Amino acid sequence: MTRLSLDHLSVTLRGRTILRDISLDLGAGEFVGLIGPNGAGKTTLMRASLGLVPFDGQSSLAALPATDRARAAAWMPQTREIAWPVSVETVIALGRVPYLGAGQRLSETDRAAVEGAIARMGLETLRGRTATRLSGGEQARVLIARALAQETPLILADEPVAGLDPAHQIATMQLFADLARQGRSLLVSLHDLGLAVRHCTRLVLLSGGRIAAEGRPADVLTPETLRTHFGITAHFAQTPDGPVFQPLAVVP
Numbered sequence: 001m002t003r004l005s006l007d008h009l010s011v012t013l014r015g016r017t018i019l020r021d022i023s024l025d026l027g028a029g030e031f032v033g034l035i036g037p038n039g040a041g042k043t044t045l046m047r048a049s050l051g052l053v054p055f056d057g058q059s060s061l062a063a064l065p066a067t068d069r070a071r072a073a074a075w076m077p078q079t080r081e082i083a084w085p086v087s088v089e090t091v092i093a094l095g096r097v098p099y100l101g102a103g104q105r106l107s108e109t110d111r112a113a114v115e116g117a118i119a120r121m122g123l124e125t126l127r128g129r130t131a132t133r134l135s136g137g138e139q140a141r142v143l144i145a146r147a148l149a150q151e152t153p154l155i156l157a158d159e160p161v162a163g164l165d166p167a168h169q170i171a172t173m174q175l176f177a178d179l180a181r182q183g184r185s186l187l188v189s190l191h192d193l194g195l196a197v198r199h200c201t202r203l204v205l206l207s208g209g210r211i212a213a214e215g216r217p218a219d220v221l222t223p224e225t226l227r228t229h230f231g232i233t234a235h236f237a238q239t240p241d242g243p244v245f246q247p248l249a250v251v252p
């Protein structure tokens with residue numbers, strides 16, 4: 001089952017071509033890591049997929065009416081700003097808005113989704129706190145919980161683990177991998193290639209606005225790819241604890 005289908009998608013902003021001819025399908029059960037150097041076009045690709053920036057070509061998601069889109073995909077943007085000084089619980093409950101009629105209160109189902117998201121992100125002790133007064137990493141976890149509460153088949157997240165401490169980074173990546181195993185689909189941009197290699201089912205490498213490589217993590221992060229697109233060398237080994245990836249040096 002395809003959850004997102006991009007067909008020859010291109011984006012031009014202020015006369016500059018940012019993305020060229022991107023075709024990509026995301027199926028049920030896939031946890032796809034979108035990787036690439038700064039400015040490669042990762043954010044733009046996710047925003048265009050959602051219909052948040054104009055594009056040429058096709059996005060199955062952007063083609064949906066707004067309410068259907070909000071029930072099909074949850075979006076966690078890179079900017080973590082929470083605008084209003086409301087409780088953590090209230091921010092997370094905003095994930096249920098796509099299911100509520102005008103003025104309608106949360107149903108039992110909505111409340112269960114909010115509770116599930118709070119538990120999954122370990123936010124029980126923060127639920128009553130004012131969201132704007134949390135640390136950056138805590139706010140990020142609240143916004144991931146809001147996306148989880150939306151209970152969509154597809155989640156798009158822009159650098160969701162940036163700024164989280166190691167335990168929460170690993171826990172969040174494991175949670176995403178679990179969601180994929182349960183049949184959900186995730187498209188997540190990541191700079192931490194070590195986490196990407198360990199947890200993603202597929203990597204898509206964007207470079208210069210094009211897909212430069214895609215496939216199983218070990219097949220994408222070759223020495224040649226790392227040198228050409230990231231300008232680094234790295235140590236990459238299969239170990240009894242799973243794949244281990246460590247960037248080593250910048251290529252002169």
Ligand SMILES: Nc1ncnc2c1ncn2[C@@H]1O[C@H](COP(=O)(O)OP(=O)(O)OP(=O)(O)O)[C@@H](O)[C@H]1O
Nearest residue numbers: 013014016018036037038039040041042043044045
């Ligand atoms: N509104 C805009 N107008 C003009 N150029 C833009 C606009 N938004 C993004 N760009 C440019 O598009 C390119 C891709 O940006 P994008 O944010 O998609 O990259 P990214 O891969 O997510 O980068 P990073 O890893 O640094 O977050 C950059 O060169 C950026 O300057």
